[in-house]
Amino acid sequence: MEPLNEVTVIWGAELWRSIRSAKAIILLALYLMFTAMAVAIQVFIFRSIQTNINEQLALHGGSMDALQPQIEEVRHGFLGWLLGGDETLIESIAQVPLIVLVTFKITLYFLPIYIAIIGFDQISGEIGPRSIRYLTVRARRSSILWGKYLSQATLLAGLVLVVDVALVLVARWMTPSFQLGVMAGTFLKCWVAATVFSLSYVALSTLCSSLFRSPAVSLVFNILTLFGLWLVNKIGESAAGFMVQEAALAQARGEEAPAPSRVATVLSWLQYVSPSHYSDNLLHPHFLKFLGSTAIYAGFAAAFLACGYAVLRRRDL
Amino acid sequence: MSDAPAIELTRVSRWFNGGAVRAVDDVSFAVPGGECFGLIGPNGAGKTTSFSMMCGYLRPTHGQLRVMGEDPGKAGALKRRVGVLPQDAVLPFGVKVGWLLTYWGKLSGLPQPEREAKESLEKMGLPNAWGMEPQELSHGMGKRVAMAQALMGTPPVLLLDEPTSGLDPKIAAQVRGVIREAKGKQTVVVSSHNLQELEELCDRAAILDRGKLQQVGTISELTSRSAEFRVQIAKGTVPLEELKGLKGCTGASLPQASMLVVQFDAKVLPDEEMITATLQLLIARGVFVLGVSRGRKLEERILELGDAPVAQAQVVSAT
Numbered sequence: 001m002e003p004l005n006e007v008t009v010i011w012g013a014e015l016w017r018s019i020r021s022a023k024a025i026i027l028l029a030l031y032l033m034f035t036a037m038a039v040a041i042q043v044f045i046f047r048s049i050q051t052n053i054n055e056q057l058a059l060h061g062g063s064m065d066a067l068q069p070q071i072e073e074v075r076h077g078f079l080g081w082l083l084g085g086d087e088t089l090i091e092s093i094a095q096v097p098l099i100v101l102v103t104f105k106i107t108l109y110f111l112p113i114y115i116a117i118i119g120f121d122q123i124s125g126e127i128g129p130r131s132i133r134y135l136t137v138r139a140r141r142s143s144i145l146w147g148k149y150l151s152q153a154t155l156l157a158g159l160v161l162v163v164d165v166a167l168v169l170v171a172r173w174m175t176p177s178f179q180l181g182v183m184a185g186t187f188l189k190c191w192v193a194a195t196v197f198s199l200s201y202v203a204l205s206t207l208c209s210s211l212f213r214s215p216a217v218s219l220v221f222n223i224l225t226l227f228g229l230w231l232v233n234k235i236g237e238s239a240a241g242f243m244v245q246e247a248a249l250a251q252a253r254g255e256e257a258p259a260p261s262r263v264a265t266v267l268s269w270l271q272y273v274s275p276s277h278y279s280d281n282l283l284h285p286h287f288l289k290f291l292g293s294t295a296i297y298a299g300f301a302a303a304f305l306a307c308g309y310a311v312l313r314r315r316d317l
Numbered sequence: 318m319s320d321a322p323a324i325e326l327t328r329v330s331r332w333f334n335g336g337a338v339r340a341v342d343d344v345s346f347a348v349p350g351g352e353c354f355g356l357i358g359p360n361g362a363g364k365t366t367s368f369s370m371m372c373g374y375l376r377p378t379h380g381q382l383r384v385m386g387e388d389p390g391k392a393g394a395l396k397r398r399v400g401v402l403p404q405d406a407v408l409p410f411g412v413k414v415g416w417l418l419t420y421w422g423k424l425s426g427l428p429q430p431e432r433e434a435k436e437s438l439e440k441m442g443l444p445n446a447w448g449m450e451p452q453e454l455s456h457g458m459g460k461r462v463a464m465a466q467a468l469m470g471t472p473p474v475l476l477l478d479e480p481t482s483g484l485d486p487k488i489a490a491q492v493r494g495v496i497r498e499a500k501g502k503q504t505v506v507v508s509s510h511n512l513q514e515l516e517e518l519c520d521r522a523a524i525l526d527r528g529k530l531q532q533v534g535t536i537s538e539l540t541s542r543s544a545e546f547r548v549q550i551a552k553g554t555v556p557l558e559e560l561k562g563l564k565g566c567t568g569a570s571l572p573q574a575s576m577l578v579v580q581f582d583a584k585v586l587p588d589e590e591m592i593t594a595t596l597q598l599l600i601a602r603g604v605f606v607l608g609v610s611r612g613r614k615l616e617e618r619i620l621e622l623g624d625a626p627v628a629q630a631q632v633v634s635a636t
Contacts, residue, residue: 002393006424013420021411129407133374134466137401138424140392317374 006139010147011154014122018155027118028159031107034114035163038106039170042099084280092285095182097175103167104190108279111160111194112201112229116222119152119205121215123312128213132317141312149206149305153199160194193282196293200275200300201226207308210315229274236271239264275300321386322347323474323504324354324371329380331366336378340366342528343380348521350473353500355515355522355536356508362525364508365404368478371506372401385474397425400467404478404508408451414438414462415447418469427470437465442491456483464492468499475505481514493518516540540612546592547613548577553604563594575607 018024053067075098079090082105093101123145126132135144168187172178208222209215243264247257260268271277281293324347331341341363348354356364369375370382373389387394395401409417415434422430438444441461451459460483467475480496481489496518499505509515515522516536523533532539555577560569565586569579577599581591592609599606 002396002426005426009420009423013423017409017412126409130403130405131407131409133372133401133403133406134408134421135424136374137372137395137399138421139396142392314376316376317369 003140003143006143007146007150010135010139010143011150014148014151015154018151023118024155024159027114028162031114031159031163032166034110035103035107035167038103039099039167042102043174046099083283086280086284088286089280089284093186093283095179096186097171097178099174100167100171100186100190104164104194107163108194108197108276111198112204112226112276113223115152115156115198115201116205116208116219116226118156119202120209120219120222122148122152122206123209123308124212124215124218125209127315127317128215130317136317142309145206145210145305145309145312149202152206153195153202156198156202157191157195160198161191164191164194189283193279196282196297197275197279200297200304203301203304203308204275207304207311210308210311229276232270233274233277236268236273236277239267240271243268321350322383323350323352323385324348324506325381325383326367326370327381327383329367329370329377329382331363331370331375332378339528341370341377341525344523344525344528344530345380346523346530346533348504348506350504351501352521353496353505353507353519355519356506356525357512357515357522358525358531361527363528364525365478366528367525368476368506368508371476372399372403374403397427397470398472399474399476400469400472402464402467402475402477402480404482406463408454408459408462410450410452412450413447414449414451414454417451418462418466421466422469425470430469433469434465437468438462440468440495441465442488457485457488460484461488461492464495468495471503473503475499475503477505478508479510480507481509481511489514537612544583545578545580545613546588546595546609546611548579548595548599548609549607550575550577550599551605551607553599553602555604556598556602559598559602560595563591563598565591566595 053064057064057067076090078098079093079101082101083089083093123132126135126144132144139147164187167190168178168183172183204225205222208225209218211221212218243260246260250257275297278293278296281289282297284290284293326347327345329341329344330339332339344363344367356367358364366375370377371384371389373395376390382389384395385398387398389395389399408414412420415431415438418434418437419431422433427433435444435447438446441464443458443461443465446454446458446462449458451462454462460480464477464480467477475496477496481492484492493514496505496507500518500520505518507515507518519536521533521535522539524531524539555569555571557569557571560566560577560579565581565583567580567582569577571577579591579595583591586594588611592611596606596609
């Protein structure tokens with residue numbers, strides 16, 4: 001029970017320290033500002049499209065109702081591109097305003113960087129000035145790692161909650177048809193998905209923070225790692241896309257699909273290396289698919305934390 | 318307090334850079350429970366490395382180290398067993414001292430962490446630091462807060478690295494008082510450059526030089542208190558040859574014109590008789606004496622290390 005008590009004490013204390021610090025308030029403000037910017041840009045784009053449609057309707061005659069099937073088709077195609085073409089998933093979020101989904105996707109894209117900024121100094125910030133020496137005579141190094149990780153994850157879950165509440169409220173204000181029940185469901189889905197998604201990236205920042213004595217070096221390394229994961233993911237996705245395209249072209253020509261090259265196959269596997277690859281299923285209506293994705297994120301988090309502990313356990317303090 | 322060693326180093330070495338730097342090299346000594354033990358040596362002697370290994374901050378490259386019978390590197394081994402004052406660890410900023418000490422008390426599993434924190438701060442003469450943040454504290458106050466956290470819960474072993482460095486004389490005396498109070502009840506290991514302080518506080522000490530253990534024993538043994546004394550001469554000609562002829566005298570010299578050093582065999586003649594006989598002879602020969610001090614200063618013992626080759630450890634008293 002003692003390790004569990006240690007983790008609980010460190011978790012509570014570190015969370016309290018984080019909440020009280022100006023850093024948490026600044027980061028929340030940054031996150032809100034960034035989300036507001038994403039919403040504002042979308043509002044501008046949607047309004048421009050709406051104005052354009054209205055002008056066309058005024059010029060050529062016709063009504064908005066007549067255009068509804070085309071608008072739905074465009075929306076469907078856009079969601080397919082945004083969420084990976086899973087029909088069940090697209091169907092389940094038909095009632096959700098586009099602005100919520102797009103903003104959610106954008107925030108997921110930048111959440112890892114945000115997490116790196118929040119958590120880069122969680123361990124290295126104690127090793128550099130050696131304040132960790134006050135902790136290691138009182139608690140196991142594993143408890144310190146877990147306590148710090150959980151406090152960062154909790155802080156992030158709180159920040160995401162505030163931002164997601166704000167997002168659905170803004171969406172409701174802009175889209176009166178966005179009903180309360182759908183609103184609550186959307187908020188819950190987005191919040192749980194973003195929190196599960198964050199677990200692995202918080203663990204990655206814990207690992208990067210365990211590797212170095214200097215918080216600045218931890219931050220740089222964390223961001224470089226994120227860039228590396230993004231690049232690897234993009235290379236993998238491009239290779240997979242290329243293989244699909246080749247097969248489609250062959251099919252269009254009425255030929256048999258060529259066997260994918262070995263290089264393209266190996267490169268396509270790279271997309272599975274990045275945790276971000278598994279994010280779409282976090283919104284999936286089928287519980288098992290959601291659970292599968294959650295398990296993968298938990299697996300990434302466990303692997304990163306295990307590496308972080310292996311480093312911290314052997315480290316001279 | 319049991320006779321089993323509270324701390325035991327057996328052929329402990331700590332190397333860096335693949336053995337290129339041997340910060341601690343094959344060091345063995347033991348600290349019995351309830352003793353105040355000093356770690357002495359010039360810069361680079363290996364004191365901080367030895368201290369850090371006792372606290373579990375570093376792991377030995379070779380050898381075995383036990384604190385209260387446990388390997389300090391083992392997870393949770395030092396919990397509630399050891400209070401540590403690390404030399405250069407910064408107190409975390411952005412929280413109140415009272416909160417910080419209570420947090421650490423909780424982490425140590427103390428039943429009444431807040432009360433322990435308050436009592437420790439009071440013991441260090443800092444009850445008003447409770448509501449202050451570490452960045453608001455002076456160096457001396459910060460040091461005493463760090464000392465207070467080590468004292469919380471009265472752990473059986475106290476490891477104090479430079480406990481009085483940077484403190485004004487009054488506060489330093491207060492800290493020494495706290496250490497003196499702990500002697501006998503807790504095992505205290507003090508690493509310090511203040512040799513006068515160590516002479517005053519410690520029962521025994523280990524002298525380290527360039528990673529090697531030079532000598533370990535009681536302070537009296539380390540300073541040859543029972544085998545040597547010094548006489549400060551005001552004026553007159555010292556009869557060196559006559560002094561050497563005294564019963565029990567093994568040597569007499571004048572390293573400075575005003576300083577006579579006499580070595581003797583305490584088994585032949587006890588200290589007081591040897592000193593009296595020497596003074597009687599000096600006075601009889603018209604030599605004026607300003608004072609007598611037993612043994613060498615610990616400082617002189619350390620200065621002797623100077624460029625001397627690193628010798629095999631001389632264990633003056635076994636534990």
